Amino acid sequence: MTSTAPSTRTEPVIAGVVTSLVGFTSSFVVVVTGLRAVGATPVQAASGLLVLTVMFAAGTILLSWRTRRPVTLAWSTPGAALLASMAASYEGSWSSAVGAFLIVGLLVLATGLVPALGDLIGRIPTPLAQAMLAGVLLTLCLAPMQSLGDQPWSTIPILVVWLLAMRWLPRWALPLALVTALIVIGVNLAVDGYDGWAAETWWPRLAWTTPTFDAAAVIGIAIPLYIVTMASQNVPGVAVLKSFGYETPWRPAMFVTGAGTVIGAPFGGHAINLAALSAALAAGPEAGSDRSRRWIAGVATGSTSLVLAALSGALVVITAISPEGLLEAVAGLALLATFVAAIMGAFEQVEFRIPAALTFVTAASGVTFAGIGGAFWALVVGLVSWGVLRLGGFDTARR
Incomplete structure (x- = not known):
């Protein structure tokens, strides 16, 4: 009888720990920035970070264990970026934003229960969805250069570490950039001092907000957030798992993520939602040569994330006391790869280039009309222009 070698037994666990660490540290700043942009206080943002981490961690453990597949979940990073892009234009209340989040969850649940809803989302041309996401991300991806202009001596070490890590340790580039930013923040606090330590809440805690509902938040937040989450996370998440030979348990995944x-x-x-890029770490060869045991990487991912959830309060405090724009620069670096993929997907097909361009510039402009943000209007502009150009037989390849 042969026994599993110790290295083979530990590979899925190590891969799961790495998946959790990389996914959490590379994007939590985006989540905090997004929640603050739609009205959350530091305490409410910390609560959001905590509950998101606990929910996707528990869902990852449940789905991986029940299906014996490395199904990993995550918070919606593109969705958080969408929220962050509303910082200058959002006029609603935090409770209205919470109401929009609740509607997103109900829509995801409905997607699993009603196949026609998933088909409807699938009918939105991918280039237009990608163009909307690219436009939303553009402003955020400018943050590193803006921070470089405003505070060069604080930003240069972060950019240098990130660039060198991208060359030799690409998987750890963003965590190392974050560590560098934390060191810079610590040095700044040591030099300048900070008087608000006693007032800050370092321990994680949940803060309840009673949801309210208004049309502007539903149309301007819930619908774009749902579309971005489905098109930029759930659909790619299915593709990533399929590339490693695993079928995604679609209905259970939609039920767990929606609930x-x-x-x-x-x-x-x-x-x-389903994890996309980070899912490859738990489902790929890094999780061991025995594909039947890679589900353990999913359980390890969720278990590690539960531990990281305890850091939510402290991390939000750090973002609140850091120099303005510094951690946003790290968030911009974290979103660069997503921006590149979105912009390439938006303009890859010739027949969609003009509608995609209109979608992109509308989303990037941050325009607000009738209290509804630019992401929704970008999609409307893209769909209308696509329909009109198709109706008129417009040949973009000859323009």
């Missing part, structure tokens, strides 16, 4: 979003919404969680 997790509904439960987490009153505590500030905007959306959870």
Whole structure:
């Protein structure tokens, strides 16, 4: 009888720990920035970060264990970026944003229960969805250069570490950039001092917000957030798992992520979904040569994330006391790869280039009309222009 070698037994566990660490540290700043942009206080943002982490961690453990597949969940990073892009234009209340989060969860639940809803989302041309996401991300991806201009001596070490790590340790580039930023923040605090330590809440805690509902938040937040989460996270998440030979348990995944979003919404969680890029770490060869044991990597990912959830309060405090724009620069670096993928996907097909360009510039402009943000209008502009150009037989390849 042969026994599993110790290295083979530990590979899925190590891969799961790495998946959790990389996913959490590379994007939590985006989540905090997004929640603050739609009205959350530091305490409410910390609550949102905590409940999102607990919900997707528990869902990852449940789905991986029940299906014996490395199904990993995550918070919606593109969704958080969408919220962050509303910082200058959002005029609603935090409770209205929470109401929109709740509707997103219900829509995700409905997607699993009603196949026609998933088909409807699938009918939105991918280039237009990608163009909307790219436009939303553009402003955020400018943050590193803006920070470089405003505070060069604080930003240069972060950019240098990130660039060198991208060359030799690409998987750890963003965590190392974050560590560098924390060191810079610590040095700044040591030099300048900080008087608000006693007032800050370092321990994680949940803060309830009773949801309210208004049309502007539903149209301007819930619908774009749902579309971005489905098109930029759930659909790619299915593709990533399929590339490694695993079929995604679609209905259970939609039920778990939808229910997790509904439960987490009153505590500030905007959306959870299938992991996309980080899913490759748990489902790929890094999790061991025995594909039947890679589900253990999913359980390890969720278990590690539960531990990281305890850091939510402290991390939000750090973002609140850091120099303005510094951690946003790290968030911009974290979103660069997503921006590149979105912009390439938006303009890859010639027949969609003009509608995609209109979608992109509308989303990037941050325009607000009737209290509804630019992401929704970008999609409307893109769909209308696509329909008109198709109706008129417009040949973009010859323009």
